[in-house]
Amino acid sequence: MLYIILPLAGLILGWIAGWTIRWLYAKYQVKAAEQESVRIRQDAVKEAEAKKKELLLEAKDQIIRERNQQERETRERRAELQRYERRVVQKEESIEKKTNQLERMEVMLIEKEKSFRMREAVITKEEERYRAELERISCLTRDEAKALIIRNLENEAHHDAQALINKIESEANITSEKKAREILVASMQRIAADVTGEVTVASVTLPNDEMKGRIIGREGRNIRSLETLTGVDVIIDDTPEAVVISCFDPVRREIAKIAMERLIMDGRIHPARIEEIVAKVSKEISQRIFEEGERVLFDLGIHNIKQDGIRALGRLYFRTSYGQNVLSHSKEVALIAGALASEVGANKELARRAALLHDIGKGVESDSDLNHAEIGMDMARKMGEDSRVINAIGAHHNDIEPICIESVIVQIADAISAARPGARRETIDNYIKRLENLENIAANFSSVDKSYAIQAGRELRIIVDDKSINDEQSKVLAKQIAKKIESDLRYPGRIKVTIIRETRIVEYAR
Numbered sequence: 001m002l003y004i005i006l007p008l009a010g011l012i013l014g015w016i017a018g019w020t021i022r023w024l025y026a027k028y029q030v031k032a033a034e035q036e037s038v039r040i041r042q043d044a045v046k047e048a049e050a051k052k053k054e055l056l057l058e059a060k061d062q063i064i065r066e067r068n069q070q071e072r073e074t075r076e077r078r079a080e081l082q083r084y085e086r087r088v089v090q091k092e093e094s095i096e097k098k099t100n101q102l103e104r105m106e107v108m109l110i111e112k113e114k115s116f117r118m119r120e121a122v123i124t125k126e127e128e129r130y131r132a133e134l135e136r137i138s139c140l141t142r143d144e145a146k147a148l149i150i151r152n153l154e155n156e157a158h159h160d161a162q163a164l165i166n167k168i169e170s171e172a173n174i175t176s177e178k179k180a181r182e183i184l185v186a187s188m189q190r191i192a193a194d195v196t197g198e199v200t201v202a203s204v205t206l207p208n209d210e211m212k213g214r215i216i217g218r219e220g221r222n223i224r225s226l227e228t229l230t231g232v233d234v235i236i237d238d239t240p241e242a243v244v245i246s247c248f249d250p251v252r253r254e255i256a257k258i259a260m261e262r263l264i265m266d267g268r269i270h271p272a273r274i275e276e277i278v279a280k281v282s283k284e285i286s287q288r289i290f291e292e293g294e295r296v297l298f299d300l301g302i303h304n305i306k307q308d309g310i311r312a313l314g315r316l317y318f319r320t321s322y323g324q325n326v327l328s329h330s331k332e333v334a335l336i337a338g339a340l341a342s343e344v345g346a347n348k349e350l351a352r353r354a355a356l357l358h359d360i361g362k363g364v365e366s367d368s369d370l371n372h373a374e375i376g377m378d379m380a381r382k383m384g385e386d387s388r389v390i391n392a393i394g395a396h397h398n399d400i401e402p403i404c405i406e407s408v409i410v411q412i413a414d415a416i417s418a419a420r421p422g423a424r425r426e427t428i429d430n431y432i433k434r435l436e437n438l439e440n441i442a443a444n445f446s447s448v449d450k451s452y453a454i455q456a457g458r459e460l461r462i463i464v465d466d467k468s469i470n471d472e473q474s475k476v477l478a479k480q481i482a483k484k485i486e487s488d489l490r491y492p493g494r495i496k497v498t499i500i501r502e503t504r505i506v507e508y509a510r
Helices: 002-138 142-190 210-216 218-230 250-266 271-300 307-318 326-344 348-356 372-382 387-395 405-419 428-443 471-488
Strands: 203-205 233-235 242-246 448-454 459-464 496-501
Touching: 203 250, 210 218, 210 250, 218 233, 218 250, 218 271, 242 250, 250 271, 250 307, 271 307, 271 326, 271 348, 307 326, 307 372, 326 348, 326 405, 348 387, 348 405, 372 387, 387 405, 428 448, 428 459, 428 471, 459 471, 471 496
Parallel strands: 459 496
Antiparallel strands: 203 242, 233 242, 448 459
């Protein structure tokens, strides 16, 4: 029992001692916390008072600075106002001085005006007296004397002007032919184009006559396929080792010629191969047309031509006129026109552009019955060309009247290029024969009195007997002659048929 009570009592005493110690320690901590809080409160009060003093000092400094700034600005404004006042005072003094000067000048002018009026009156009286004396001496009134003087001056001016005109005309007659010859020679010397005498060959050489049979094919399949795809006529006759290709379109003729040459070299000739070769050659020719058009534009330094115009120019590379390559001819005409324009002071660039495009109608794919000048004018309008360029294209064969000097220059350059020795292969005999055939067709009609082929065979002018034919019959006759020309002659472009029926009434006065 004692063993139990003693530990229990010790435990109770220990608990009481521990609780007492904790209570004492807690009481100490509370007291220390109270002291710390008092200290913190005192420190906070001191810090707040210091902050307050600092803010008060800053506010006082700010107020002092703003006051100084206001005072400085006020002084500056006062000084500026003083300067403005001084300037106003000076201007007022200056205005006052000028006003005084103007008043003095006004008084002087009034006095001078009075003096001038008095002198004018005296001079007028003297002038009237002198005039009356002159009229008395010359026996002429004032108006009569003025008319006489004017008439004498007019006669002298007319005489001098006529003498000057006669002198200028005399000098012009002496020097004009020489000067014109010098300009043309200088222009032709400055061109860079070679003599062109190309002839489009429409025949293909064969390695042997057996190749003709392979070209024809079984039941003519090969030749029909080639003609259908290219639009040409292949003529196989007795000519040894040669095949003739006939077509009005030079581009299609060139495509057929190259395609046939490649088929002969390849050896495989059948419809499928023909179609493949023709398609390939057509693509190559189309690209070459565009390249030829671009090349001539680059050589001449001409820009801003639409693609349709470039292709039309390129097609001229495959076309010839009397053996003369049309694209080379157009380039040569452009060079001549540019040189002539620079010599006579015309627009060089415009003349060169119009000259290059003057035959562009020959390169247009068209089924129209218009001539190449009219087709070229329509195309130039679609390309947005200058009206002077359009006029030069239409006027280079006198289809329309030229409206500017550049159109006349294009006519001259075209004639120089065509007439230059070696340019065209047509002889004078063939030319005369062609015109005679044209006139003979019209002469075979009974109502025709006379017929004349003019403009290098581009127009047939016919004079009929007014007694044997009336106006309505003249229209029918013109159509009949045109149909006869179409059926009997081969010619480039078109021929204009003009019927002239003239009624003459003659009487004699005796």
